[in-house]
Amino acid sequence: MPRTASTIDGTPDYATLSVTMIDDSGDQRTVSNRIAVDADAADIEAYVAALAAATNASIFRVEVGQAYVGAESPSDALSDMKSASVYDNVVALWSDVTAGRTDNTFVPAPKIALFTGDTDNPSITALSALNAAFAAIVFGTPALKSLRYTERREINTRIKV
Numbered sequence: 001m002p003r004t005a006s007t008i009d010g011t012p013d014y015a016t017l018s019v020t021m022i023d024d025s026g027d028q029r030t031v032s033n034r035i036a037v038d039a040d041a042a043d044i045e046a047y048v049a050a051l052a053a054a055t056n057a058s059i060f061r062v063e064v065g066q067a068y069v070g071a072e073s074p075s076d077a078l079s080d081m082k083s084a085s086v087y088d089n090v091v092a093l094w095s096d097v098t099a100g101r102t103d104n105t106f107v108p109a110p111k112i113a114l115f116t117g118d119t120d121n122p123s124i125t126a127l128s129a130l131n132a133a134f135a136a137i138v139f140g141t142p143a144l145k146s147l148r149y150t151e152r153r154e155i156n157t158r159i160k161v
Contacts, residue, residue: 002073002077003070004070004071004072004073005068005069005070006068006069006070007068008068012037012066012067012068013037013067013068013069014034014035014036014037014066014067014069015034015035015036015037015039015064015065015066015067016032016033016034016035016063016064016065016066016067017032017033017035017039017044017047017062017063017064018030018031018032018061018062018063018064018065019031019032019048019051019059019061019062019063020059020060020061020062020063021055021057021058021059021060022057022058022060023056023057023058024056029057030061034067035064037066039064044062044064048062077109085109085151086108086109087108087151088108088109088110088149088150088151089106089107089108089110089149089150089151090106090107090110090114090122090127090147090148090149091104091105091106091107091147091148091149091150092104092105092106092127092130092131092134092144092146092147093144093145093146093147093148094134094138094142094143094144094145095142095143095145096140096141096142096143097143098140098141099140099142101140101142102142102145103138103142105130105131105134107127107130110122110149113126114126114127115149120149121147121149122147122148122149124147124161127147131144144161145160145161146160146161147161
């Protein structure tokens with residue numbers, strides 16, 4: 001269980017501002033910046049308004065978040081993983097039919113214990129604590145629909161839940 005990130009205690013190290021926009025061809029891009037934790041909402045709005053005045057793209061989402069940060073330490077990472085790459089993931093697909101939206105959760109560089117036997121199939125049982133924790137914080141009431149092990153959707157097919 002490597003972790004150097006500070007505890008989620010209401011005192012973040014910094015805040016993040018992410019602005020998502022779409023151009024006239026339909027391409028989307030999100031630009032993100034670190035901002036002061038105590039940045040005033042009016043100051044954030046002034047920045048977004050100035051960005052809107054400077055771009056041809058349409059800004060359709062603005063997110064302000066909190067970051068809890070620790071040391072970047074590769075030596076803290078475990079070697080008990082299905083793959084050594086953080087680009088290999090167990091992906092859980094969640095669907096909220098009522099709201100008409102889906103969410104994905106990711107487990108990068110998953111541990112071997114998250115799989116069923118000697119297969120590439122994720123284990124619903126091994127992921128139950130993570131799935132329950134996500135269900136408690138996610139917006140809406142999505143249901144878990146599938147699990148898959150993948151590197152950018154290329155390693156394995158999904159397992160319906």
